[in-house]
Amino acid sequence: METTNRQVVLKNRPTGMIAEDTTAVVESPVPEITDGQALVRVKYLSIDPTIRTWMDDAPGYLPPIGIDEVIRAGGAGEVVASKSSRYAVGDLVTGITGWQDYCIADEGMAAMSPAPADLDLATTLNVLGVTGMTAYFGLLDVGGLREGDVVVVSGAAGATGSAVGQIARLKGASKVIGIAGGAAKCAQLVEELGFDVAIDYKADNVGKRLHEEAPKGIDLYFDNVGGPILDACLANLAMRGRVVLCGAISGYNDAEHAFGPKNYTSLIIRRGRMEGFIILDYMGRWPEAQAVVAEWLREGVMHHSEHIVEGLEHAPEALNLLFTGGNTGKVLVKVS
């Protein structure tokens, strides 16, 4: 077994995109485990926009990552040593691994979950992980999707967005409209993922297209981006329309020029609701959702794709991809 653990740690808080001096790779010995713990060789890291928010020294739903601390992130790996009855050598597990080669699986908050044996780890981290769970609970629980709803999702070619559109379809939405950047992504939404309509925000007038495609208004808008697209959706909200706030990626790199949606007053006229959520709150209910999504995967009705970046040392560039729109599908880093 290797004796060195490479770790990507935070050196300087970024302003805007992650830069050369934001992180550094450091080496330390592979950690020793004590009773009740297991050692996990990390195989994949889940690259999620929220990691960028943890790099700021600002209040959030979790504390900021400290300087010289390992970058916090979800991931998956294989148990390579165990002093716990909970974990056996060879088990595949998911949880908070951090950007490093090895992590410790413990109990309580630091426990890791078994990964399904018949699905590969990359899939597990995508539609059965934070991404799929965010889509599932955001759409059904926070958004209260009803059969016949006209659903709009932004960041639709991204990992969460593409799951949202497909779940909306599977759960009876009357029309699913995706907003994405570029002709290739838009074609994929309609041709591969079963969206009814794709709007290219780089080429189309989003507000005008929404008005044409949802003349009676949007019943449920799942917002991954914030900014002017959120405003265009608010302006086109149906009576009692719901806006699910999942993220505001357009603002994560530019806190100074944060964008306020001036059309929020539509919520008054249309009796609408805008609600935020954090998927960690739903941890206790993941198994019920994972069972449903796993069944869709086995039936072949749920498409997913992973954009895999090779090498732990490239995790920072992988995170930047989310903000440049350089990915299609879930971004993962293959560590080993």
Place this chain on the structure above:
Amino acid sequence: METTNRQVVLKNRPTGMIAEDTTAVVESPVPEITDGQALVRVKYLSIDPTIRTWMDDAPGYLPPIGIDEVIRAGGAGEVVASKSSRYAVGDLVTGITGWQDYCIADEGMAAMSPAPADLDLATTLNVLGVTGMTAYFGLLDVGGLREGDVVVVSGAAGATGSAVGQIARLKGASKVIGIAGGAAKCAQLVEELGFDVAIDYKADNVGKRLHEEAPKGIDLYFDNVGGPILDACLANLAMRGRVVLCGAISGYNDAEHAFGPKNYTSLIIRRGRMEGFIILDYMGRWPEAQAVVAEWLREGVMHHSEHIVEGLEHAPEALNLLFTGGNTGKVLVKVS
């Protein structure tokens, strides 16, 4: 009986405050009633911010007022002639009267409601009318007030705001914080209306004061004003905090520079909800709320005040008062 009906009609759509040429007083014969109708002598008009929104040629929850049409408004009056078994001469009634001396009480949508015999008409239009009902259902139903909540209300010295603060207190809020403009209004909130704290937005740093007074965050914010005060409250929201959007008076006169609350992303981190409503949707449930509020009035635990402007022809200036903050309490126009 008089034979002339004075009416205030819309002549030009205002930009900003109502101006000299926005409205005109015209005279026409007192209308004839037909079977099923009654003639009502208007006594009071209810002056509400929403009237200003109806003057714009913009989509809303009701159609815009047309040019040369009577200004739409709620009011109260006395039945002076009747061809209906529903209305007897001498009855006091409330409903949509419009800015005029006489209106017709009809059936269906144009029906008017009996006013309680033991409370005066001005009180009825205030806490038992649109104002009180907005406070009641907005706070309890949309906001889901819970015992122990820390409640903040803006426009707190206004008619709706002062009712919100008092109802929050009566229903078990742990702390009621009012935001108003000027020392006199703030003193009144604490000394007369039972608010725990008043913040003077003209003199204080609202965000800083909110942070001091609600260190654990705001559970329920009842927003009457929009603008930077909404943003300050969003920044200080408690976990699972609720924002009730009642109005955005700071923006009604300046649609071009509409203010978007950049701190809406607090709704994600704090799992918050922001929801709008229109009190007309609750019409069917007004009697249950009116019974509760009438009981509070009889017990003397619900304070209210009316700012009465004399003369139908002064209704436009009365409406402007709402936007200059020149009133304390409910603005009414005494017509006769």
